[in-house]
Amino acid sequence: MPELPEVETVCRGLAAQLLGVRIREVEVVRRDLREPVPTDLRERLRGQQLVSVQRRAKYILCCFADHTMLIAHLGMTGRFTICAPPPATLSTHDHVVLYTQDGRAAIYSDPRRFGLLVLGRSDRQALHPLLKDLGPEPLGAEFTADSLLSKVARRKSPLKTLLLDQAVVAGLGNIYVSEALWRARLSPSRLGCTLLRREATSLVTAIRAVLNDAIAAGGSTLRDYVQADGSIGGFQTHFAVYDRAGERCAHRGCKGHIERAVHAGRSTYFCPLCQK
DNA sequence: CATCACACCTGAGTGC
DNA sequence: TGCACTCAGGTGTGAT
Numbered sequence: 001m002p003e004l005p006e007v008e009t010v011c012r013g014l015a016a017q018l019l020g021v022r023i024r025e026v027e028v029v030r031r032d033l034r035e036p037v038p039t040d041l042r043e044r045l046r047g048q049q050l051v052s053v054q055r056r057a058k059y060i061l062c063c064f065a066d067h068t069m070l071i072a073h074l075g076m077t078g079r080f081t082i083c084a085p086p087p088a089t090l091s092t093h094d095h096v097v098l099y100t101q102d103g104r105a106a107i108y109s110d111p112r113r114f115g116l117l118v119l120g121r122s123d124r125q126a127l128h129p130l131l132k133d134l135g136p137e138p139l140g141a142e143f144t145a146d147s148l149l150s151k152v153a154r155r156k157s158p159l160k161t162l163l164l165d166q167a168v169v170a171g172l173g174n175i176y177v178s179e180a181l182w183r184a185r186l187s188p189s190r191l192g193c194t195l196l197r198r199e200a201t202s203l204v205t206a207i208r209a210v211l212n213d214a215i216a217a218g219g220s221t222l223r224d225y226v227q228a229d230g231s232i233g234g235f236q237t238h239f240a241v242y243d244r245a246g247e248r249c250a251h252r253g254c255k256g257h258i259e260r261a262v263h264a265g266r267s268t269y270f271c272p273l274c275q276k
Numbered sequence: 277c278a279t280c281a282c283a284c285c286t287g288a289g290t291g292c
Numbered sequence: 293t294g295c296a297c298t299c300a301g302g303t304g305t306g307a308t
Contacts, residue, residue: 002301034284034303058302076301077286093286112285114302157279166303173301222301223288264280267300 002074004171005214007058013228015053017082022049025099034116057134057170063122075114077224134170145200152192160188160263175242178269180207182241187275188268241269
């Protein structure tokens with residue numbers, strides 16, 4: 001579910017609402033997420049003041065005044081929403097609640113429990129095991145045609161698979177990889193080692209553009225995803241290819257129809273006529 | 277190394 | 293209405 005634009009939107013919502021607040025209490029309903037919720041989460045966060053909310057790849061990083069950092073991942077179905085006042089009873093899949101001193105609650109929910117909540121230190125962020133092997137941020141200055149080429153030039157996997165690899169570029173998921181390849185007119189089946197320099201340039205541009213468009217729309221909601229304030233995203237109506245098998249290709253003058261294929265077990269959508 | 281099938285878990289949708 | 297089955301936005305593991 002939540003890919004970079006969705007996680008970015010959640011981070012912005014959390015930051016806008018919660019920067020500077022103190023955690024009054026922490027309630028852990030169940031610990032068995034993708035990794036166990038740390039047993040000392042409550043004592044580490046209680047009384048702490050939130051000083052920043054950042055995103056790295058698909059991770060939400062909540063940094064507190066003493067450099068304690070809460071690392072959250074939403075998996076496929078996770079939500080991180082702010083409630084005021086806190087609900088009288090929690091829902092089935094609400095796993096962890098942060099109650100603030102000003103009478104609100106940040107609720108972490110995840111039906112499938114593919115997400116996680118763990119602790120790290122904001123002053124040693126880059127060394128954390130979950131973060132240390134991530135590739136460049138696609139919206140950052142380090143992500144260029146050269147840096148992309150250096151990571152894929154010797155790889156024999158399809159571009160679809162490579163772009164899902166968080167060590168190649170950090171934050172793309174199944175939807176935005178299909179959308180970016182369509183915008184760049186590159187076939188998802190093209191092997192990394194065949195990518196030309198000018199193609200890498202268009203791919204970098206396409207990735208940036210689709211991510212920026214999706215962030216501007218508040219992300220994409222297929223089913224579970226909501227922003228921090230509970231509202232749904234708006235980009236799902238702008239998909240050119242994702243889940244649009246059989247429809248006409250939207251590139252001007254292209255007579256193709258969108259097809260579905262499978263790469264590494266995941267659906268890929270593309271136009272066989274204009275993506276080369 | 278690189279690649280890939282599979283597992284993790286729940287819920288929604290489909291077809292009978 | 294119920295059941296069996298497939299699929300889903302992610303990622304870590306282990307086999308090849």
